[in-house]
Amino acid sequence: MNTTEKNPNATLSVSILSGKGGVGKTNLALNLGFALFRAGHRLLVMDFDVGLANIDVLLGLSPEKNLQDLFRPGVVAEDVVLSIEAGGFDFLPAASGVPELLEMDEDMREALFSKLNDVFSRYDYLFLDHGAGISPNVLSAASMSRMPVLVVTPEPTSLTDGYAVIKVLSAQYKVRNFHILVNQVASPREAETTFERLASACERFLRLSPSFLGGVHTDPAVPEAVRRQIPLMKFAPKCRAAQDILNIAVKIHRHRQKLGQKLKTGPILKNLLERAS
Ligand SMILES: Nc1ncnc2c1ncn2[C@@H]1O[C@H](COP(=O)(O)OP(=O)(O)O)[C@@H](O)[C@H]1O
Ligand SMILES: [Mg+2]
Known part of the structure; x- marks a missing residue:
């Protein structure tokens, strides 16, 4: 881990979610992170897909420690965080197939995130790569x-499952500020029409208006980068999907600038108890 100084700026926490699995969350979390790092930002990508963690596989790494170790006495976050690229692109691995992590209750999650808050605060961005669906984690x-x-693809099943995530998060957790990323599109127009379909259902039935973050083309370089275990932004930075990811990274950066001072108050991951009230 390279970042020992406290970040003078505020950290933006970004959750990458989807209803359906296999829509591209992990690739997007890693490569949006890479794009922001290349633009000079410090970044931590946290694997929070505690069921089927796999960012380590995309990077060709075999971490010795992971999130699970943070529950052991004497283990601190610095022991678990790994460097992806020197200069502030770091990674916090999760464990696969560990029921204790999958079944974490609110107290455990709160303890975990409180333990990590100081480390989170050293970065400009914290990206959380989640598992698909609507588990409590x-x-x-x-x-x-x-x-x-929320990542969706133009497939109707991805859209209906994505809508279900928005519905549950808005009804049970009062989340309303969704940003939609449409992955695996044939054209910018297809990204827009997919977004519009989802947004109109949200407006009509949930009375909320998600924002359009952009589309990413279906691109053969993505699975090729996965096979080679090299982040797409490094393997094929000029390909179509990489260019799209770059444009979306710029939008995320603008969003962080817009939030500005607001990010400086409170924990980086808002308190569970505060949120539930
Ligand atoms: N834009 C894209 N073009 C082509 N293939 C993609 C694209 N995005 C993702 N994929 C492929 O989809 C599969 C699932 O991606 P992944 O990031 O693991 O999804 P998730 O984390 O949502 O389960 C991978 O094999 C990846 O190569
Ligand atoms: Mg994934």
């Missing part, structure tokens, strides 16, 4: 982050 962590990003 996903819902509570997403509701605590400042910028929930």
Whole structure:
């Protein structure tokens, strides 16, 4: 880990969510992170897909420690965080197939995030890569982050499952500020029409208006980068999907600038108890 100084700026927590699995969350979390790092920001990508963690696989790493170790006495966050790129692109691995993590209750999550808050505060961005669906881990962590990003594809099943995530988070956790990213599109127009379909259902039935973060083309370089275990932004920075990801990273950066001072108050992941009240 390279960042020992406290970040003088405020950290934006970004949750990457989806209803359906396999829509591209992990690739997007990693590569949006990479794009922001290349633009000079300090960044921590946290694998919070505690069921099927796999950012380590995308990077070709075999972490010795992971989130689970943070529950052991004497283990501090610095022991678990790994460097992806020198200069402030770091990674916090999760464990796969560990029921204790999957079944975390609110007290455990709160203890975990309180333990991590100091480390989070050293970065400009904290990206949380979640598992798909509406498990308690996903819902509570997403509701605590400042910028929930829902990833959908143009497939109707991805849209209906994505709508279900918005519905539950808005009804049970009062989250209303959703940002929609449409992955695996054939054209910018397809990204827009997919967003419009989802947004009109949200407006009509939930009375909320999500923001459009942008679309990412279906691109053969993405699975190729996965096979080679190199982040797409490094493997093929000029390909279409990488260019789209770059544009979305710029929008996320603008959002952080817009939030500005607001980010400086309170914990980086908003308190569970505060949120539930
Ligand atoms: N824009 C894209 N173009 C082509 N393939 C993609 C794209 N985004 C994701 N994929 C492929 O979809 C699969 C699932 O991606 P992943 O990031 O693991 O999804 P999730 O984390 O949502 O389960 C991967 O094999 C990846 O190569
Ligand atoms: Mg994933």
